[in-house]
Amino acid sequence: MQEIVQQIKGKQVAQKKFPFLLKDGIIFPPQLNLEQSSSEKTAIYKSEALKGEKFIDLTSGFGIDAYYLSRNFNDITLIEQNPELLAIVKHNWAILDKKAKFVNAKLEDFLYNNQEYFDVIYLDPARRDQNKNKVFLLEDLSPDILEIQEKLLSISDQVVIKLSPLIDLKYLISVLPRISRIDIVALKNDVKEVVIFLSKEVQNEIICHCVNLESGESEFSFNFGEEENANSEYSEPERYIYIPNNSVLKAGIFNLIAEKFKLKKLHPNTHLYTSDEIKADFPGRIMETEVVDSKSIKKKEQFNIISKNYPLKPEEIKKKYGLKDGGDDYLIFTQSKKGKIILKSV
Numbered sequence: 001m002q003e004i005v006q007q008i009k010g011k012q013v014a015q016k017k018f019p020f021l022l023k024d025g026i027i028f029p030p031q032l033n034l035e036q037s038s039s040e041k042t043a044i045y046k047s048e049a050l051k052g053e054k055f056i057d058l059t060s061g062f063g064i065d066a067y068y069l070s071r072n073f074n075d076i077t078l079i080e081q082n083p084e085l086l087a088i089v090k091h092n093w094a095i096l097d098k099k100a101k102f103v104n105a106k107l108e109d110f111l112y113n114n115q116e117y118f119d120v121i122y123l124d125p126a127r128r129d130q131n132k133n134k135v136f137l138l139e140d141l142s143p144d145i146l147e148i149q150e151k152l153l154s155i156s157d158q159v160v161i162k163l164s165p166l167i168d169l170k171y172l173i174s175v176l177p178r179i180s181r182i183d184i185v186a187l188k189n190d191v192k193e194v195v196i197f198l199s200k201e202v203q204n205e206i207i208c209h210c211v212n213l214e215s216g217e218s219e220f221s222f223n224f225g226e227e228e229n230a231n232s233e234y235s236e237p238e239r240y241i242y243i244p245n246n247s248v249l250k251a252g253i254f255n256l257i258a259e260k261f262k263l264k265k266l267h268p269n270t271h272l273y274t275s276d277e278i279k280a281d282f283p284g285r286i287m288e289t290e291v292v293d294s295k296s297i298k299k300k301e302q303f304n305i306i307s308k309n310y311p312l313k314p315e316e317i318k319k320k321y322g323l324k325d326g327g328d329d330y331l332i333f334t335q336s337k338k339g340k341i342i343l344k345s346v
């Protein structure tokens with residue numbers, strides 16, 4: 001019975017997360033392994049940057065990342081410490097007609113004995129404990145990247161590591177001097193992954209890509225450090241209001257984004273931007289709005305409420321003004337340098 005439930009749950013998760021596995025004969029692992037897996041969509045995005053002869057995934061898990069990330073390689077190795085999980089992946093890959101070497105080992109032991117060179121090493125470390133409120137440090141992960149980074153870079157020119165969106169980027173750069181690239185990957189404006197690329201040489205420049213998959217928004221790339229020299233101009237709301245996507249917000253480039261798109265900011269702590277001329281390739285939402293008086297808001301009117309740097313949350317605003325949720329129109333409650341303001345979409 002338990003086994004059947006596991007397979008049904010697996011199929012349900014696969015429908016959303018990895019539909020390529022909805023095939024006869026595919027076996028799904030327990031829930032935790034499904035949760036720890038990447039989605040097909042983010043795996044495909046990561047695969048686009050990788051190419052070579054030899055690929056190794058040192059933390060294979062259910063092998064979703066490995067399946068896609070290895071598609072531009074001829075020689076593929078998967079390492080996983082959990083023997084049951086690796087056996088499932090081996091079975092599934094036979095059905096998918098995908099060849100690899102499957103090694104059941106602790107990656108530390110594998111690295112200790114390894115003499116081979118790899119074009120790309122991939123890792124997706126697991127969290128040692130599930131306490132979500134704790135400060136997120138690399139030491140909390142298995143494996144601990146800080147301990148093995150030198151070893152990894154001695155057998156490969158490129159090490160790619162997937163990390164949680166909760167990780168602090170400045171902390172990462174301070175502890176990993178070989179970072180050459182950081183990708184902040186969101187799917188429909190939900191930041192799913194921070195992916196770092198380590199290279200052999202210490203890097204002077206770290207390129208950062210902010211992506212929002214399936215949003216139709218352009219990718220935004222910049223050099224880490226550019227934000228420190230960027231300045232914002234401030235203004236009261238002009239014709240268009242810009243809300244950066246969550247990938248850009250995660251990057252913390254609140255002045256740079258204004259400078260690059262020639263936008264003005266509403267307030268130092270309000271991450272909303274404005275212009276009279278539309279900047280259509282802005283990575284985020286663009287709305288045409290006008291400032292309205294709170295007295296013009298009528299009870300029972302229907303709006304989507306956005307609250308940014310405003311003392312009340314959307315729920316509290318709805319209650320206070322007796323508004324209904326939804327519809328096509330928006331009200332933005334926020335602050336400019338002059339004080340609290342309400343903007344209405346036009």
Ligand SMILES: C[S@@+](CC[C@H](N)C(=O)[O-])C[C@H]1O[C@@H](n2cnc3c(N)ncnc32)[C@H](O)[C@@H]1O
Pocket residue numbers: 036037038039058059060061062063064065066079080081082085105106107108124125126142143
């Ligand atoms: C987050 S999951 C990987 C998910 C995978 N990227 C996917 O898309 O399906 C991490 C996996 O690493 C394995 N792992 C963690 N520490 C390990 C170690 N020291 N040696 C080998 N495997 C390890 C865990 O057993 C777990 O299955």
